[in-house]
Amino acid sequence: MAQNSTIEWTDATWNPVTGCTKIGPGCDNCYAERFAERWRGVPGHPYEQGFDLTLWPNRLAQPAQWKKPRMIFVNSMSDLFHKEIDRSYIDRVFAVMESADWHVYQVLTKRSSLMLDYVEKRYAGGGVPDHIWLGVSVEDRAHRSRIEHLRRINSRARFISFEPLLGPIGDVDLAGVAWAIVGGESGPRARPMHPSWATEIRDICQRDDVAFFFKQWGGARPKSGGRLLDGEEWNGFPTHIVPEPILDALRS
Numbered sequence: 001m002a003q004n005s006t007i008e009w010t011d012a013t014w015n016p017v018t019g020c021t022k023i024g025p026g027c028d029n030c031y032a033e034r035f036a037e038r039w040r041g042v043p044g045h046p047y048e049q050g051f052d053l054t055l056w057p058n059r060l061a062q063p064a065q066w067k068k069p070r071m072i073f074v075n076s077m078s079d080l081f082h083k084e085i086d087r088s089y090i091d092r093v094f095a096v097m098e099s100a101d102w103h104v105y106q107v108l109t110k111r112s113s114l115m116l117d118y119v120e121k122r123y124a125g126g127g128v129p130d131h132i133w134l135g136v137s138v139e140d141r142a143h144r145s146r147i148e149h150l151r152r153i154n155s156r157a158r159f160i161s162f163e164p165l166l167g168p169i170g171d172v173d174l175a176g177v178a179w180a181i182v183g184g185e186s187g188p189r190a191r192p193m194h195p196s197w198a199t200e201i202r203d204i205c206q207r208d209d210v211a212f213f214f215k216q217w218g219g220a221r222p223k224s225g226g227r228l229l230d231g232e233e234w235n236g237f238p239t240h241i242v243p244e245p246i247l248d249a250l251r252s
């Protein structure tokens with residue numbers, strides 16, 4: 001099941017919301033905040049308001065305008081399940097993802113209980129469409145409850161980002177999770193990742209049949225420490241959850 005990708009994706013980010021507030025140690029050195037705050041007060045700049053939570057309804061049409069399938073990272077500069085985002089607005093974001101269904105969307109959150117609650121109501125016991133990948137970000141053992149929330153979502157396309165990995169996760173059941181990504185922190189205040197934290201997750205992924213991707217060690221710059229784990233690259237990608245029509249379109 002876990003295999004490397006042979007797909008040539010065009011990657012894209014789509015930010016119908018920007019800005020956020022911190023909810024855990026994984027947020028301490030938030031890249032999005034650092035980037036956005038550089039532009040606070042610059043008239044006319046998209047981040048003139050810095051990292052304040054801001055809705056951008058004029059961006060909702062973007063995915064429908066991209067005709068070629070893309071792997072779209074939703075809200076790379078925010079968290080779609082932030083408690084101050086109105087449910088009606090999240091509805092609009094999901095409606096776009098459901099209708100522009102030739103793309104794959106990655107929705108990553110730390111507000112896992114709110115995501116669970118939202119999708120349970122939206123899909124009323126039915127499954128989330130395969131092209132909408134729902135993921136949680138988990139930085140250490142103390143935040144493993146996010147994994148439990150994720151595993152309760154009725155979806156084949158569940159993923160976990162262990163980035164920045166700040167401590168050991170411990171033994172955890174990842175059965176039913178499609179993809180796990182591990183990465184160390186990058187930036188001027190990067191906290192180091194111990195190799196055993198990463199290898200522990202890799203071993204659990206192998207046991208539980210989860211595609212495993214090792215992104216980077218991190219450091220002052222993302223590429224500072226390279227991306228070899230135990231002397232190998234780990235490029236697992238869950239091709240099996242990419243809907244067939246999208247795979248066909250990408251191959252043509």
Ligand code: SF4
Nearest residue numbers: 020021022027030078
């Ligand atoms: S949840 Fe994500 S976007 Fe929000 S502050 Fe934390 S790291 Fe940044």
